[in-house]
Amino acid sequence: MAKIWDFHGGIHPAEHKDLSLQVPLRQAPLPAYVVLPLQQHIGAPARPLVRVGDKVRTGQKIADRQAGISACVHASISGTVVAIEERPIAHPSQMQDMCIVIESDGQDTWVERAPLINWQSANAETLLAHIKGNGIVGLGGAGFPTLSKIQSGRAHQLDTLIINAAECEPYITADDTGIRHYPQELVTGIRILQRILQPQQTLIGIEDNKPDAIERLREATIGTNIEIRVVPTKYPSGGEKQLTYLLTGREVPSGGLPADVGVLCQNVGTLIAVARALVQGEPLVRRIVTLTGHALAAPANLEVRLGTPIDALLRVAQLDPQKLARLILGGPMMGFSLPNAQVPITKTSNCVIAGTLQEFPSAAPEMPCIRCGMCEQACPASLLPQQLYWFSKAKEFDKARLYNLFDCIECGACAYVCPSQIPLVQYYRFAKGEIRKEESEALKAERARQRFEFKQERQAREQAEKAARRQGKTASAVQMEPSVQKAAAPASTETLDLKKLKIQLAAKSVAAKKAQQALTQAQEAGASAEELAELTKTFQNAQQEQAQAQSAIAQATETPTATQSPSPDVAELKKLKIQLAAKSVAAKKAQQALTQAQEAGASAEELAELTKTFQNAQQEQAQAQSAIAQATETPTSTQSQSPDVAELKKLKIQLAAKSVAAKKAQQALTQAQEAGASAEELAELTQVLQEAQQAQSQAQAALEQQQVPKTQHIQAPPKAADAHLKQLSVQIAVKKVAFRKAEQAWQQAHSSQQGDLDVLEAHMLNAQEALHKAQAELATYQAQQSSASNKQVTQDGDQHLLKKRKIAVSVAQAAVRSAQKRLDNLSEIKDTPSEQLAAQQARLASAQAQLAQAQDALAQAASTRTQEIS
Amino acid sequence: MSLLAPSSPHAHRPLSTSHVMAQVSLATLPALGVLTWLFGWGSLINVMLAVTTAIFAEALILKLRKRPWRILMDNSALLTGLLLGLSITPLAPWWLPVLGAAVAVVVAKQVYGGLGQNPFNPAMVAYALLLVSFPLPMSLWPQPLSLQAEPWTFWEHLTHTFTGSLHAIDGYTGATLLDAFKHKGALTAEEFWLQTPVAQAVLNATTGVSLAYLLGGVYLLWRGIISWHTPVAVLASLLILAAFFYGADPSQYASPSMHLLVGAGIFSAFFIATDPVTSATSHKGKLVYGAGIGILVYVIRTWGNYPDAFAFAVLLMNFAVPFIDYYTRPRTYGHARAQRGIK
Numbered sequence A: 001m002a003k004i005w006d007f008h009g010g011i012h013p014a015e016h017k018d019l020s021l022q023v024p025l026r027q028a029p030l031p032a033y034v035v036l037p038l039q040q041h042i043g044a045p046a047r048p049l050v051r052v053g054d055k056v057r058t059g060q061k062i063a064d065r066q067a068g069i070s071a072c073v074h075a076s077i078s079g080t081v082v083a084i085e086e087r088p089i090a091h092p093s094q095m096q097d098m099c100i101v102i103e104s105d106g107q108d109t110w111v112e113r114a115p116l117i118n119w120q121s122a123n124a125e126t127l128l129a130h131i132k133g134n135g136i137v138g139l140g141g142a143g144f145p146t147l148s149k150i151q152s153g154r155a156h157q158l159d160t161l162i163i164n165a166a167e168c169e170p171y172i173t174a175d176d177t178g179i180r181h182y183p184q185e186l187v188t189g190i191r192i193l194q195r196i197l198q199p200q201q202t203l204i205g206i207e208d209n210k211p212d213a214i215e216r217l218r219e220a221t222i223g224t225n226i227e228i229r230v231v232p233t234k235y236p237s238g239g240e241k242q243l244t245y246l247l248t249g250r251e252v253p254s255g256g257l258p259a260d261v262g263v264l265c266q267n268v269g270t271l272i273a274v275a276r277a278l279v280q281g282e283p284l285v286r287r288i289v290t291l292t293g294h295a296l297a298a299p300a301n302l303e304v305r306l307g308t309p310i311d312a313l314l315r316v317a318q319l320d321p322q323k324l325a326r327l328i329l330g331g332p333m334m335g336f337s338l339p340n341a342q343v344p345i346t347k348t349s350n351c352v353i354a355g356t357l358q359e360f361p362s363a364a365p366e367m368p369c370i371r372c373g374m375c376e377q378a379c380p381a382s383l384l385p386q387q388l389y390w391f392s393k394a395k396e397f398d399k400a401r402l403y404n405l406f407d408c409i410e411c412g413a414c415a416y417v418c419p420s421q422i423p424l425v426q427y428y429r430f431a432k433g434e435i436r437k438e439e440s441e442a443l444k445a446e447r448a449r450q451r452f453e454f455k456q457e458r459q460a461r462e463q464a465e466k467a468a469r470r471q472g473k474t475a476s477a478v479q480m481e482p483s484v485q486k487a488a489a490p491a492s493t494e495t496l497d498l499k500k501l502k503i504q505l506a507a508k509s510v511a512a513k514k515a516q517q518a519l520t521q522a523q524e525a526g527a528s529a530e531e532l533a534e535l536t537k538t539f540q541n542a543q544q545e546q547a548q549a550q551s552a553i554a555q556a557t558e559t560p561t562a563t564q565s566p567s568p569d570v571a572e573l574k575k576l577k578i579q580l581a582a583k584s585v586a587a588k589k590a591q592q593a594l595t596q597a598q599e600a601g602a603s604a605e606e607l608a609e610l611t612k613t614f615q616n617a618q619q620e621q622a623q624a625q626s627a628i629a630q631a632t633e634t635p636t637s638t639q640s641q642s643p644d645v646a647e648l649k650k651l652k653i654q655l656a657a658k659s660v661a662a663k664k665a666q667q668a669l670t671q672a673q674e675a676g677a678s679a680e681e682l683a684e685l686t687q688v689l690q691e692a693q694q695a696q697s698q699a700q701a702a703l704e705q706q707q708v709p710k711t712q713h714i715q716a717p718p719k720a721a722d723a724h725l726k727q728l729s730v731q732i733a734v735k736k737v738a739f740r741k742a743e744q745a746w747q748q749a750h751s752s753q754q755g756d757l758d759v760l761e762a763h764m765l766n767a768q769e770a771l772h773k774a775q776a777e778l779a780t781y782q783a784q785q786s787s788a789s790n791k792q793v794t795q796d797g798d799q800h801l802l803k804k805r806k807i808a809v810s811v812a813q814a815a816v817r818s819a820q821k822r823l824d825n826l827s828e829i830k831d832t833p834s835e836q837l838a839a840q841q842a843r844l845a846s847a848q849a850q851l852a853q854a855q856d857a858l859a860q861a862a863s864t865r866t867q868e869i870s
Numbered sequence B: 001m002s003l004l005a006p007s008s009p010h011a012h013r014p015l016s017t018s019h020v021m022a023q024v025s026l027a028t029l030p031a032l033g034v035l036t037w038l039f040g041w042g043s044l045i046n047v048m049l050a051v052t053t054a055i056f057a058e059a060l061i062l063k064l065r066k067r068p069w070r071i072l073m074d075n076s077a078l079l080t081g082l083l084l085g086l087s088i089t090p091l092a093p094w095w096l097p098v099l100g101a102a103v104a105v106v107v108a109k110q111v112y113g114g115l116g117q118n119p120f121n122p123a124m125v126a127y128a129l130l131l132v133s134f135p136l137p138m139s140l141w142p143q144p145l146s147l148q149a150e151p152w153t154f155w156e157h158l159t160h161t162f163t164g165s166l167h168a169i170d171g172y173t174g175a176t177l178l179d180a181f182k183h184k185g186a187l188t189a190e191e192f193w194l195q196t197p198v199a200q201a202v203l204n205a206t207t208g209v210s211l212a213y214l215l216g217g218v219y220l221l222w223r224g225i226i227s228w229h230t231p232v233a234v235l236a237s238l239l240i241l242a243a244f245f246y247g248a249d250p251s252q253y254a255s256p257s258m259h260l261l262v263g264a265g266i267f268s269a270f271f272i273a274t275d276p277v278t279s280a281t282s283h284k285g286k287l288v289y290g291a292g293i294g295i296l297v298y299v300i301r302t303w304g305n306y307p308d309a310f311a312f313a314v315l316l317m318n319f320a321v322p323f324i325d326y327y328t329r330p331r332t333y334g335h336a337r338a339q340r341g342i343k
């Protein structure tokens, strides 16, 4: 007899299993209609393939899986699709979800089945494709798509396949019945999985309270390498982590999966479904459901078509509504109670308990905890439920977390034994929910911050580009005045810029290399999928930045010659082309990342994130393309035109691009709304839309401003300085609009108490800051202008440089200050991940370095100037 | 159809706090019977006085604190009074159990916020207070009935309790046997037993009481009301120390069996140290906590000033419980090692 590792704790609640075992398994009568939720599994909901009015046959695929973690849905009866709409589903939060409703034609006509003839010789990919195509998910608990589970298992070094037949919850006998009625199918299912996974050992874990099922299994597994391990009856031996320990002595690491210790668990019902799908070509359209409880006159196990309303089943089991006090879906320990029976059976519904008041008396009043420690003795996770309870109650969530709240499997053993009748699990759920909420808020704020910083960076970049362009123009203008040329030549700004860019490139390359190293290390150390995704993202960002830096250098090296050449448009065109190339690379990379994530079975959220990145990249690419197209159209004409006209064109192009972006965002939002996206996603999209709209209006404002001065320009030929002044004022106008909008949004949110106030506030403050900066810049520039006009032209260049350096210093100072502030904020928030802190520290350091650089440059310029003056 | 939808788990073990308290109370009854049988009505009268006072005091405080009445049904006041009444000498005047029970419930429990909030064992707080304040009446134990020529009737005893005016009985005034042993002076253990023939009878009687407590303790273990960790740790550490010193010098130190059977050893190990509220939580913690009590008891008994030391040992270890709890957290499933200490 193989060793059984007993786990800590556990309880022995009254079993009540024989209630539903008095009669053999039978088929439930065909329902008049079925309600098939699009999401009966963990992951992304399936996408409907049918429309209202369509005729469908049993087994027809009516909703297709999405990429990543998802599963398809098949019609469980033949008939007509009468609705695709939100219907109440069986869910603890009593929510509604999109469902396909099929009215039966009473015929149960099947589609042509497509079994896999000779699965014994098929390769793993073919087998997996069939599992995928038949919509199979874990029938035991949460409904994790079987394909994804196997795939993630294959990514690990698996040596053990465990078949979970423990069925430790009281009342439920669905797996027991499945084993006794379909032992051959079960064994076939196991062998299919063995073929895919090639495990060294295959163990069936079953509790010793099912002697019949054990006997059947013994008979069916003769001549196979499947071992049956009978474990003592103790709740919750059927928990994945507990069963893994019981059979192998290995503990699934906290936050990990059984696959991390080389184990994959599959439930009995799932394997029977796999066998049916492959051997008989029958997609997942039915399952065994235990109907039990003392309010039923005829409790039984029924083979039920998915989507059958529970009240129809209760009628079959002869419910006495007078007696019914509590309706539970699942077991009495972990199942949830239903307020009514008008919800459908789904892939994960294994048991319906119609309980009387005697069976489930209403909860006794909660008494004070007497620290008896019974909860601790019952906890299968070796937690201290009592302490968790105190912390949850006192809302000391960080302490609860420290006491490993998230290792609680919510088995309910502690609450079962608590003599003070404290609903412990409820406290844990509350605490977990609060912690998750806090986390997601922090994450949202962080994302918003990142987005904002990115925007700021982009704006700064654009500004810098503009400035460079302007300088190029002034430089060419200055060329005509030989005296100035002499002064400017020794300190050629271009070479300086180039140097800076090269330094930047080096820094970025180092960062990219480091990110790659971190990623490799994490992979070797077996980090969690989430962590890996995070690191991958960091790495990609670093790569992208490196690429950007490279292209900037390329640009810079090209500009000197370009500026000398008479036609600025050619240079412009080149720049645009380089940009396009960079954008294409970025888009390609984003696509790759997305595909990889899909294959690796990333979470829906991550996928959405990546998809968005990809779309953004695509969009930017398209924008760059259209810009080029516009630029190439006008090269000859622009030459003759004044610079303002060129500017105007550019602005027009920008406006067009922004409008396109806004339209796209709007479309995405509408689509998401139709597809019934989550509130969070919708909010996200709405925000994107608003940003796009804002950008559009900004572009418009800029265009209008540009058009007004243009008429003036024609009357009075412009000076370069004037142009700069104007630009600055335009910027201020734009910033003002942005600030006002942010303010409005905040006020609205504030008065309606809706939306993310913190984020909006941050937006507003940032906009304000940007506005102030722009104003300051204008002021300095004006001061500089007025003083400059009094001085000699020879000094003008140096003076200009000096001023610029000064501005640079003050900007760098501001950057340092804000970085410092952010760091302070971060470190004030408890539980800020240390990486985040470190990242912010690094940011501060780099800002400081830049400040030092700027100061150096200023000192240099100042000394040159004094030398020259003397 | 619309039903209530309470959350899981839906099943609950039919065992409540009041049930636990009632079971513990029940388990003391054999010992109460034996005490009454061997030492007269005193213990029974003590228990009645203490229990009545405790329940009355609890009710009063609940009313003052505007707490629901049902809290009274948790039986915890009953148990506190019972334990205190059992530990006080049968010759006690009426105000000893009454004062003690009031202190236990009001000061040691309700002042801290009621059941579950008190860091110290209420019965032991009261006992220690009485012992320190009234050492004489507290340590006056009667001889076993078998040695008394003319045992009191219930009414006689009751009169004594309330008036103290009745004729004296042949009180065994040397306090407990342990105390007598400690103050045996230059005598060796052998000589002590020869010198005091009464001691043999007392030894037999207290052994009987201890065995009755053991019976109750085993019952609690069997019913799963207490876990074995605390009593076993208490008794084992006490016995090991006693055996060590007895082995080193049997003439000077009391034998392990005497430490076990005389005095409040078994009573405290099963009924006092196992008080859920004031003991350590984890199994490992309970072992540490129990061992601490056993060691302290031996030390105080042998070298301290008090004849029996359970109240002090338990209170001292109550102090240490938060500390013990911090350092004996179990290793959670899936974690490489247990977290220790305060973070």
Ligand code: SF4
Pocket (backbone or CB within 6 Å): A378, A379, A380, A381, A382, A383, A384, A385, A407, A408, A409, A410, A411, A412, A413, A414, A415, A424, A425
């Ligand atoms: S619900 Fe959580 S704390 Fe309670 S016994 Fe189960 S795992 Fe332990």
Ligand code: SF4
Pocket (backbone or CB within 6 Å): A368, A369, A370, A371, A372, A373, A374, A375, A376, A385, A386, A389, A414, A417, A418, A419, A420, A421, A422, A424
């Ligand atoms: S079982 Fe209940 S009363 Fe006992 S320690 Fe745990 S929470 Fe407190």
